[in-house]
Amino acid sequence: MTGPRPAAPAAAPRPPAAVTRLDGSPAAPGDLAALALYNYGHFTTLRVERGRVRGLGLHLRRLADDCRTLFGTDPDTATGLTDGVRAALRRVARAHEAPLTVRVTVCATDTTLEGPGTAAPTALLSTRPAAAAAPPPLRLTAATYVRDLPEVKHTGLFGTLRLRADVRRRGFDDALLLDHDDHVLEGTTWNVCFWDGTRLLWPRGRALPGVTARLLRDAAAGAGVPVGDAPLTRAGLGSLRAAFATNAAFGVRPVACVDDVAFAGDPDVTALTATLTERYADVPGEPL
CATH class of the missing domain: 3.20.10.10 (D-amino Acid Aminotransferase, subunit A, domain 2)
Structure with missing residues (x-):
């Protein structure tokens, strides 16, 4: 029989990832408040390495499709999401030589308990170091x-x-x-x-x-x-x-x-x- 192993000692907590807008400026409280309070949005997570991303086109398509599903809007028409994400990822790649795991989160700053309002969705970027070694099974x-x-x-x-x-x-x-x-x-x-x-x-x-x-x-x-x-x-x-x-x-x-x-x-x-x-x-x- 293969059963659970004893839980490993807790790893030291990582510092929280900085959250920025796609233009690189720090996310303000107003950018994050609705997401923190109501947790309504979507995201994709990708690995950036040497200025490239596996499946980049699929990640961008996911962002576009999910934006239409959750917010009922074409993200490229409303916010230029695809071009903005590419530009943000290029900037991140230039600033970091080591591979990074990057999360792109799309939310609406005017979301309430009634749901998202009419504001164009906002895209935010957060990064963390990519895993250097293959994790165990x-x-x-x-x-x-x-x-x-x-x-x-x-x-x-x-x-x-x-x-x-x-x-x-x-x-x-x-x-x-x-x-x-x-x-x-x-x-x-x-x-x-x-x-x-x-x-x-x-x-x-x-x-x-x-x-x-x-x-x-x-x-x-x-x-x-x-x-x-x-x-x-x-x-x-x-x-x-x-x-x-x-x-x-x-x-x-x-x-x-x-x-x-x-x-x-x-x-x-x-x-x-x-x-x-x-x-x-x-x-x-x-x-x-």
């Missing part, structure tokens, strides 16, 4: 939780962060989210895929269409690994041979176990892990 526990409007990368993170904190107190690293019929959906802030010995499978269900997941699908197919979608259940996890979490911050991260289902590191799994990691790393970044 994840030890997960399954939890029933379906995010609100899962197709949108929105700022409503309370539920998933509370869930993550709870499972970490129980010795796991994170939670694998299931719907109410025990179908696998996604992770708290990442997508997940599985290998059945032949194909790399993404769970079929309502989940965020992740940029890194999209890039990995294409990279895996290019490496000759068949890919597809399938309905996957908690009960069926034991028949699968490997699992991987994906997001822009850490790229491709192996999963060690989900509760008492362990994904053994046999030679085939080890080789597949190396192939996926290398092929994702080889995905060319788009210039800013």
Whole structure:
């Protein structure tokens, strides 16, 4: 049986990331008040390295699509969002030689309990150092939780962060989210895929269409690994041979176990892990 490990000692807290407007000026209280009070907005997180971003076009499309969904406006017509984000990311890249994880958050400063008003959405930028080393495999526990409007990368993170904190107190690293019929959906802030010995499978269900997941699908197919979608259940996890979490911050991260289902590191799994990691790393970044 593979159970939870003792919780690791808490790491020293990082200093809070500075939040700026896209023009580089510090965000004022008025820029942040509505977001802090009502948490209505959307974002995308990307890795900036040597003036390039993997999947930049997909990240910009996400910002545009989610802006239309949450605010009912075309962001490029209303705010010049795409050009503004590119210019902001270029400025950040010039100022930092080391890779950065950058979050672009879109909100409306006139949001109240009645919802967003008529003001054009505002885009804000925050940065943190990118992870320098590959993190260890994840030890997960399954939890029933379906995010609100899962197709949108929105700022409503309370539920998933509370869930993550709870499972970490129980010795796991994170939670694998299931719907109410025990179908696998996604992770708290990442997508997940599985290998059945032949194909790399993404769970079929309502989940965020992740940029890194999209890039990995294409990279895996290019490496000759068949890919597809399938309905996957908690009960069926034991028949699968490997699992991987994906997001822009850490790229491709192996999963060690989900509760008492362990994904053994046999030679085939080890080789597949190396192939996926290398092929994702080889995905060319788009210039800013």
